[in-house]
Amino acid sequence: MEQRVRHFQEELDALQARLLEMGGLAEERVRVAIQGLVQREPALIERVMRGDEPLNELHIEVDSRCFTLLALYQPMATDLRAIVAAVKINTDLERVGDLAVNIAEAARRYVTHAPVKKLIDIPQMGDIAQTMLRDALDSFVRRDTRLAQQVLNEDDRLDGLKTQVFRELLTYMLHDPTTVEPALDLILISRQLERIGDHATNIAEDVIFMVSALDVRHHPPAPISE
Template sequence: MVTPQTPRVTRHFEEELEHLKRRLLVMAGAVEEQVRRVVQSLVDRDHDLAQQVLNGDDPINRLQIEIDERCFRLLALYQPVATDLRMVVSSVKINSELERVGDFAVNIAEATLRYLDQPAVKPLIDIPRMGDIAQKMLRDSLNAFVTQDVALAQEVLERDDALDRLKDQVFRELLSFMLANSRLTESALDLILTSRHLERVGDHATNIAEEAIFIVSGRDVRHHGLDGGATE
């Protein structure tokens, strides 16, 4: 049986929950900046900027640990229920999703450093577009989570298809370059890897948007869409 909380305890919980949301936004901003920097380093052929992305992973990892500890403390001290419980549990999941996005930024930085030591395959058009879409999906998914905006979360889900199409387009185009000139194979493979990593960034943003929908509705839409899943 859950003991009713006093107004003072409830106020403290709400304050801690708001602080948790702010820290998640800080985490999201740091991760989004990593994605922005790494795409920029590829476009500008900037070794130093790619190296900055590699160096920026440790602060994100430390932030992940801090946020997880905040979530566990909220669960232990306040034993939230219903929407509040979903908010805290989803925060743990979202924190993990963001950390994985940071890892993908590092993977892209490593591919970028390899790519910059090889001949350029072609002018980069679709990969920067993928970066822009992925960044906006991240930003909007976190805003949907914080503001509990189901409509915005659904928009993020729908944008994932555009990212998938661009990834497929990049693959087909780069494959044609490899077939025409074998000396470009390694460079083209690094660009293909980059496009796949950016597509995975979009997948994680989609996962965050799904958590936003779960918080508001109590429905798990990961496999069923908005018309299915669990209800309260």
């Protein structure tokens, strides 16, 4: 049947809109947490720590919508893959919200100490993670597997920066033990950002599966195109 039942399509559109809303909230929370860290601004950090509720509510709503769509419409083929992808993307986005809270917690501790160093790599990691998240959701909306593949490629950069942050901070800690506590918090933050990238990667993999029915998980990374 070429044309989907119209009201099913309306439900799918509503589901997609909710996921985008979640994506926007999750991305914003990561942005504010990193901004709070860089600017050493407790008000921003507190905002992230206390503002998880809208994302959690959407998490429940999206699951409920998917559940009802599966039960009432028995979707097939692309539609089935879209709803299963939505269930998984929903979980990823909710986790991103939790990781933003973790970043804020570490930032709250960090700003009570003198800065270990000027923050360069971590804001860059934050930018990459947010871009990955945004691109993953754009690829979902546009059914764009090329953009999804680009997200997968970006993950390597994030992993590389995490390793770099760790090595650099290790030298600070070895040199001056008083930096151990704040430096560990920065390492934790870089770890959370790397995990946010992993969630964006999961979303991109789900998009590729949704569009082309190809399962690209747990494969060696694709070569980065020129």
